[in-house]
Amino acid sequence: GQNIDQPTEMTATEGAIVQINCTYQTSGFNGLFWYQQHAGEAPTFLSYNVLDGLEEKGRFSSFLSRSKGYSYLLLKELQMKDSASYLCAVLDSNYQLIWGAGTKLIIKP
Amino acid sequence: GAVVSQHPSWVICKSGTSVKIECRSLDFQATTMFWYRQFPKQSLMLMATSNEGSKATYEQGVEKDKFLINHASLTLSTLTVTSAHPEDSSFYICSARAGAGEVETQYFGPGTRLLVL
Numbered sequence: 171g172q173n174i175d176q177p178t179e180m181t182a183t184e185g186a187i188v189q190i191n192c193t194y195q196t197s198g199f200n201g202l203f204w205y206q207q208h209a210g211e212a213p214t215f216l217s218y219n220v221l222d223g224l225e226e227k228g229r230f231s232s233f234l235s236r237s238k239g240y241s242y243l244l245l246k247e248l249q250m251k252d253s254a255s256y257l258c259a260v261l262d263s264n265y266q267l268i269w270g271a272g273t274k275l276i277i278k279p
Numbered sequence: 280g281a282v283v284s285q286h287p288s289w290v291i292c293k294s295g296t297s298v299k300i301e302c303r304s305l306d307f308q309a310t311t312m313f314w315y316r317q318f319p320k321q322s323l324m325l326m327a328t329s330n331e332g333s334k335a336t337y338e339q340g341v342e343k344d345k346f347l348i349n350h351a352s353l354t355l356s357t358l359t360v361t362s363a364h365p366e367d368s369s370f371y372i373c374s375a376r377a378g379a380g381e382v383e384t385q386y387f388g389p390g391t392r393l394l395v396l
Contacts (some may be wrong), residue, residue: 176330212372212387213323255324267385269311271322 172196172269176258182248182275190243190256190273198263203244204232205257207272213257216243245275253277280305281377285388292363293396300358300391302373308353309375313385315348317370329356363395 173195194202201220205213219225219234219241231244243256248279258270282305290298302312314326327348329335335348345360356375360367370392374385 205387210370210388215384215386218384267325269323269325 172260172262174258174260174268176256176270176273178271179274179276181278184243184244184248184277184279186248187244187246188248188275190245190258190275192241192243192258192270192272194207194239194241194258194260194268196260196262196268199236200261200263200265202232202234202241203259203261204241205259207257208253208254216256234250248277250277250279281305281375281384281386283309283373283375283386285373285391287390287391289392289394290330292322295362298360298363298393300360300371300373300393302356302358302375302388303317304354304375304377304386307375307377309356310353311376312350312356313374313376314348314356314358315360315372315374316389317372318379319370320373326358360393363393365395368393368395 176192203218204216206216207213217232219232224233229246234241255272255274257265257272284303286301292298310331312329315323316326317323325338327335327337328342329348330349331353336381337343345361350356370390372390374387376385
């Protein structure tokens with residue numbers, strides 16, 4: 171079966187750095203997405219990785235290792251507004267998005 | 280990024296009535312739109328994939344006669360919840376894929392909260 175694992179919840183301190191991991195087992199791979207979802211709102215796109223390596227976009231970076239079936243989202247200089255759920259999603263061989271359950275990130279002052 | 284709108288943002292209705300939700304891509308043409316449902320503190324659940332001009336593809340366990348999807352144009356898809364019941368109360372979110380490539384990013388609408396009394 172297809173499976174995406176990410177931690178249920180993480181806590182970090184304002185101004186610090188946090189890394190949210192995502193491991194996947196899917197039938198084929200056509201890229202991995204990270205989305206941010208604030209409580210009560212729809213997800214917003216953060217990043218897309220299809221090749222191995224690190225993609226940096228401001229305070230957020232996303233890393234992919236296809237051989238390990240692994241990705242992480244790195245958030246630097248955490249701000250209170252970064253408190254949200256972070257969703258990992260993989261595009262499989264049928265170009266279907268397989269979603270993780272999301273990681274709830276709690277930022278403390 | 281691409282903008283997707285949804286209307287209405289909130290619906291409260293009586294049990295047995297039908298509710299229509301619209302999803303529009305405002306600044307791009309979306310050949311494919313997706314409908315999701317999300318219950319509190321749960322992950323997104325894909326309900327159906329909608330391609331312009333053809334019948335929607337429903338996920339297993341989703342009743343196509345209850346959740347009617349129409350994708351009549353490249354910028355509009357509608358979801359109609361027929362004979363809604365309290366268990367249909369949920370957060371319904373649409374997304375649209377920009378461009379013709381299958382790996383294009385999905386952009387989400389703001390969602391519609393449905394409460395069935």
